[in-house]
Structure formats: C-alpha cells, structure tokens
Amino acid sequence: xxxxxxxxxxxxxxxxxxxxxxxxxxxxxxxxxxxxxxxxxxxxxxxxxxxxxxxxxxxxxxxxxxxxxxxxxxxxxxxxxxxxxxxxxxxxxxxxxxxxxxxxxxxx
Numbered sequence: 001x002x003x004x005x006x007x008x009x010x011x012x013x014x015x016x017x018x019x020x021x022x023x024x025x026x027x028x029x030x031x032x033x034x035x036x037x038x039x040x041x042x043x044x045x046x047x048x049x050x051x052x053x054x055x056x057x058x059x060x061x062x063x064x065x066x067x068x069x070x071x072x073x074x075x076x077x078x079x080x081x082x083x084x085x086x087x088x089x090x091x092x093x094x095x096x097x098x099x100x101x102x103x104x105x106x107x108x
Contacts, residue, residue: 002062007043008092009065011055014047014076015085021047025055027078032057038071040064056092 014024025045032039041060048054059065068074074087 004058005092006062007060007065008056008058009068010090010092011057011074012053012088012090013086014053014055015081016052018082019080023080027076027080028055028057030078031074031076032059032068037074038064038067040067 011028014028018024019027025047028045029042031037032042039059041064043058043060046056046058048056057068059068068089069091071089074089076085076087
C-alpha cells in the first residue's frame with residue numbers, strides 16, 4: 001500500500017462556513033467517490049486548522065489519487081449547496097501545506 005502522502009490530494013475552493021465540517025466532508029467524500037469525477041474509495045477527508053476553504057482527501061489507493069489529479073475540472077455540486085463550486089485539486093506535498101498555512105495566517 002502506498003504511503004498516505006502519496007494517496008492524498010489537496011482541495012482548494014471548498015465553500016467555507018456554509019455547512020458544518022462533517023456535512024462538507026460528506027459532500028466531498030461523495031464527490032470524490034464518483035466514477036464521473038475519476039474517483040474511488042476515500043479513506044478520509046480532513047480540514048486542516050487555519051486553512052479556510054482547504055481540505056485534504058486521502059484515497060484508499062494511490063491510483064485513484066492520480067486519476068483525480070488528471071481530471072481537468074471538479075465542480076462540487078450537492079442539493080445542500082446553493083450553487084456549484086469549482087474546486088482545485090493539487091498533489092499533496094509536505095512542503096506545500098506549511099506554505100499554505102503561512103499565507104493564510106499573514107494579514108493581506
């Protein structure tokens with residue numbers, strides 16, 4: 001089995017503050033399990049502290065993470081959301097996460 005970091009992608013553009021984190025995690029899990037989104041079995045969805053609009057999605061298999069990364073556009077749609085949201089999916093890297101947190105913490 002591939003390492004957790006190899007099976008994880010970073011999702012940005014997640015609607016923030018609209019729904020409870022548990023509900024949003026459920027919506028993201030459903031989205032990334034669907035075949036039309038190049039998805040597969042999701043192990044977990046995590047919202048990192050201090051990074052609004054960001055989620056980490058870890059898949060059971062590395063191949064699914066790679067497949068999700070290849071899809072050009074991810075539109076998050078659910079009846080619990082007022083409109084579709086465009087998500088950006090990027091490869092997880094231990095170097096990326098602290099950088100994102102640094103950007104969020106500093107006043108703009």
